[in-house]
Amino acid sequence: MAGASKAVTDSRANLPFVYRQYSAEQLREVLHKMYLIRRFEEGAEDSYTRGLIHGTMHLSIGQEASAMGICMPLGEDDQITSTHRGHGHCIAKGAEVKRMFAEFFGKTTGYCKGRGGSMHIADVAKGNLGANGIVGGGIPIAVGAALSSKMMKTGKVVVSFFGDGANNEGAFHEALNMAAVWKLPVIFVCENNGYGMSTSTARSTAVKNIADRAAAYSMPGVIVNGNIFSEVAEASYKAVERARAGEGPTLIESKTYRHRGHSKSDRNRYRTKEEIEDWMSNRDPITLFENELREFGFIDDKGIEAIRGAVAQEIADGIEFAKTSPSPEISETGNYVYTEQA
């Protein structure tokens, strides 16, 4: 913890995990990234409304602490698989918003050269093996990546993000079982936002907590408040340590909430205005984290304003970059179906 004197460190002894584990600078960067995720998605939504982005998108607004907390203990070489609600994971793993905007705008400068869009956003260089349009599709792939890590002895840990909907897919169960049997360095992260599209977990899932399912695969099942950054990061930290030590997988259930609908077609008929309002007003992950940072003396109002200003500029620059980037040529539609061979 660079720069923190013994007195400062001691004064943190009773604070939650992240305030003991990470420097003030690192934590301010987390706040910066949480704002970046929020404003990126607001920017994407606005661009969609203006007709600059087509198709659809699944916003993770309200789930920023979950993405940031899980990725906090990961190194750049560690890998993730993500979901259709994957913008936050992508930014948390180190992606640049300008190339994400460019992808959403379908431009050649996007991470997938305009071929993938929101639902397949990836940043392979930073270890994001890709969002996935198939619920549960990335879970066995993450286990395969963890198998590579074990066989090639790279020491990489792989995180598989998925939602509560995916926990009722066969792929989830098959993948967790294999990861446990083979003791692979993988962490299964279920971001339980309460609804698989319109169907609540109460109506879809036989167990009360998805983490309970870990018992069936002899791995630790950990429940965290997904809107409290420190809780998420602490659980992830322990799971990463366990994975790196060769002790096998962990299932983390991060209980959270999406403020927006499932996708752009959602009319929110399955939940009440009061419920949404409650989560937005009282349990917003950015507000909660920001208040803690301020309370514990890691940032002041000026610092917060500086972060908000910097993020606003990054978003504006990113959208401009996307707007002015070139579209792929129609003649290149067939590219990347197969590996180009000399």
Place this chain on the structure above:
Amino acid sequence: MDAMVRELSYAQAIQEAMAIAMDMDERVFLMGEDIGVYGGAFQVTGDLVERYGTERVIDTPISELGGAGVAVGAALTGMRPIFEFQFSDFATLAMEQIVNQAAKMRFMLGGEVSVPVVMRFPAGSGTGAAAQHSQSLEAWLGHVPGLKVIQPATPYDAKGMLLAAVADPDPVMIFEHKLLYKMKGPVPEGYYTVPIGKADIRREGRDLTIVATSIMVQKALDAAATLEAEGIDVEVVDLRTIRPMDKQTVIDSVKKTSRLMCVYEAVKTLGIGAEVSAMIAESEAFDYLDAPIVRLGGAETPIPYNPELEKATVPQVPDIIAAARDLVKGVR
């Protein structure tokens, strides 16, 4: 000096190819159900687990979807898995990973990744295993851009095409007819490849082109031998790869013989025969045709258990002979 050529069975040829691939490249490993100490349901992996250990010959749980996904994930991150399905029918359990993930990953990510996975599918009828263990589903996968789909018909091709598949940067699906596993043929020792995407003219002839796949290649050759005695000179084209298809070899053959028959075991409609026929109809070879194109394919039923019914559901040598006679004599 030429490599020593031995007689090997089709299954032995595949096993030898896998051993060579593992010797040459430490990233290559095998995954599948009961491929270890059991040796595989058809004894194709045999004793490889004794030679390469359980870390490179991995028995999976009975989890086709998850297993296929693990293979895709391993391929995506630098390994070279060869994944064995116990029966090709079980591809239905894993279609998500094959069709949505393996086939599309490179494209969706704008060329940033590749998925060099090989999947092996023991396919076809003739073993009395009835409707859920006897299908020929290669055309299903052949419909998916991003996959390569091959059907070697001889021990020589089985080895060479498997080694080509392992070397290929993209996902390659290999359909192996179960009745071919015991077929013997000449196989050179050591490393060689047979290119994916190239058909092979297995018998030259003037009167009729038979385009056949997998086990139907040998049946077509047997039929051709009988027809030769009747003065009908058949050219047999072994398609070998159904995606990407070697159109030119078929077109050239039809231009020479002016007649085309397609013979394949999969259900006749909406399959390889339709594709080859349409491809010829769209090509310059259309003007050379002297007779309507004939397709001989599987019956429009599931594969039955009763052995006589089972035989009757797929083209047999006498069916090919009869159809060829009619085609050449202009009965059709």
